[in-house]
């Protein structure tokens with residue numbers, strides 16, 4: 001039900017570019033009547049864009065997912081576009097905010113609260129059979145710069161529905177001769193999101209990623225092998241004081257076998273997440289490590305983007 005009236009009648013588009021998404025550019029815009037700022041994502045109208053907008057609309061009711069305010073279908077220089085008006089997240093990205101705390105100590109309890117917020121978003125999606133499939137640091141934004149800001153997930157450019165046609169899945173209905181692939185795509189897409197949750201939690205706890213290419217090449221052959229074989233550890237001194245509960249939760253989310261990986265219900269039931277306000281207030285070195293690794297952060301982001309792209313392809317073929 002996108003609007004077909006010109007967006008520019010209702011909003012003034014500023015030339016402030018907020019970022020580039022998978023399917024389109026994000027700029028700031030202002031409502032002409034209320035003078036309120038919003039974010040505008042410009043998508044070329046095609047099947048991919050329609051899916052992104054449809055799934056993002058359905059997710060938009062969640063407190064921890066960037067809300068869609070309006071969608072317009074306009075034509076610019078003969079090209080049909082989908083224009084997505086979203087609430088403007090003015091607090092910037094998750095890891096910029098943690099890095100800005102480099103001086104005052106960022107504690108394990110604050111890390112658990114952040115993980116709880118991200119898990120709420122993923123639970124909202126998975127319980128509606130939607131997999132995000134692009135959960136990574138730059139898609140986690142804060143509403144404001146205030147202390148009580150809310151963390152939200154954005155960019156549904158790779159999101160997809162994870163149909164599990166239960167009727168065929170339940171043994172009593174599955175005729176013994178049906179091939180596994182006939183049972184519809186596995187729900188491994190959801191386990192992409194759980195792996196991402198594990199990587200994001202690992203970085204929140206120490207300020208560097210669990211997997212990285214040694215020789216500075218992004219996704220070196222060795223790195224891919226390390227990811228597939230689950231080769232990572234919790235090196236001292238950064239991890240010395242981190243609770244065993246946090247380490248066990250990360251292990252459960254980074255399990256190399258997607259069918260053995262925790263599901264989002266398991267993560268939300270985990271004590272470290274469920275009772276995050278009882279987690280010890282151990283100071284973490286995340287802010288300082290993010291600051292020290294600032295200039296290599298773009299490579300960390302690129303490596304996560306590549307790992308996700310590989311995983312999406314691998315899991316689609318399962």
Ligand SMILES: O=C(Nc1cc(-c2cc3c([nH]2)[C@]2(CCCNC2)CNC3=O)ccn1)c1cccc(C(F)(F)F)c1
Pocket residue numbers: 018019020021022026039041066086087088089090091092093138139141154155156
């Ligand atoms: O990005 C800002 N507001 C914002 C941004 C988005 C947004 C949507 C998407 C993205 N941002 C990205 C940008 C590139 C990185 N991935 C995410 C690509 N895909 C999207 O779908 C949504 C809502 N409000 C912003 C606004 C004002 C100030 C500030 C800052 F705090 F930085 F000053 C940021």
